Amino acid sequence: KAGVTQTPRYLIKTRGQQVTLSCSPISGHRSVSWYQQTPGQGLQFLFEYFSETQRNKGNFPGRFSGRQFSNSRSEMNVSTLELGDSALYLCASSPLGGERSEAFFGQGTRLTVV
Amino acid sequence: KNEVEQSPQNLTAQEGEFITINCSYSVGISALHWLQQHPGGGIVSLFMLSSGKKKHGRLIATINIQEKHSSLHITASHPRDSAVYICAVRNLQGAQKLVFGQGTRLTINP
Numbered sequence: 001k002a003g004v005t006q007t008p009r010y011l012i013k014t015r016g017q018q019v020t021l022s023c024s025p026i027s028g029h030r031s032v033s034w035y036q037q038t039p040g041q042g043l044q045f046l047f048e049y050f051s052e053t054q055r056n057k058g059n060f061p062g063r064f065s066g067r068q069f070s071n072s073r074s075e076m077n078v079s080t081l082e083l084g085d086s087a088l089y090l091c092a093s094s095p096l097g098g099e100r101s102e103a104f105f106g107q108g109t110r111l112t113v114v
Numbered sequence: 115k116n117e118v119e120q121s122p123q124n125l126t127a128q129e130g131e132f133i134t135i136n137c138s139y140s141v142g143i144s145a146l147h148w149l150q151q152h153p154g155g156g157i158v159s160l161f162m163l164s165s166g167k168k169k170h171g172r173l174i175a176t177i178n179i180q181e182k183h184s185s186l187h188i189t190a191s192h193p194r195d196s197a198v199y200i201c202a203v204r205n206l207q208g209a210q211k212l213v214f215g216q217g218t219r220l221t222i223n224p
Contacts, residue, residue, distance in 0.1 A: 033212070035212075037155075042214055042215075042216050042217065043200065043202070043212075043214040044214070045211045045212060045213070048211070056211050058211065088155045090155070090157060092157075102147075102159055102162045103147065103159055103212065104159060105149070105156065105157035105158070105159065106156070107154070107155060107156040108155040108156060108157075110155065
């Protein structure tokens with residue numbers, strides 16, 4: 001079974017631009033969660049999608065958004081990029097999500113904003 | 115104070131040593147995860163615990179729900195175990211959200 005696939009792996013953008021990151025979950029998994037990892041803040045939860053609906057959202061500004069498609073693939077979008085958005089963005093999939101679901105992580109997308 | 119605290123933050127040991135990484139949390143949880151992150155960023159889920167103890171190869175994870183504490187042990191450590199180990203909990207109040215510790219950077223020297 002293929003693992004969680006994130007594309008692209010690396011990205012360089014300029015301040016003010018927008019960016020879209022993609023996450024393809026493990027086949028059959030319906031829950032996709034997104035996380036931001038920075039040296040200063042560590043790993044932080046962005047949002048979680050299940051069956052095309054956002055179930056939970058972390059404490060990030062509205063510039064961060066996401067969606068999930070009917071095939072469970074998910075995208076996250078960051079608009080009006082700031083230097084502080086430079087981070088490793090990780091997604092994780094699980095069969096159903098929720099409290100007792102194991103999370104399977106992708107390799108991440110490393111975003112650099114210049 | 116962070117909801118999840120790990121110790122130590124950095125740990126260097128010689129090959130073959132027994133390693134213990136600790137995780138304490140301050141909230142009610144439904145599950146605790148131990149994750150491994152190698153340079154390059156990818157994260158591997160090692161264990162998910164809600165009680166007791168789990169073992170996989172040379173790795174052992176334990177959790178004490180009453181004391182709000184978990185430990186990850188590595189027996190017969192090897193340089194390939196060098197990585198960042200992260201503890202994460204699922205808060206009872208926000209079941210879909212993982213809250214992470216700051217990670218423990220482990221270096222095993224040959």
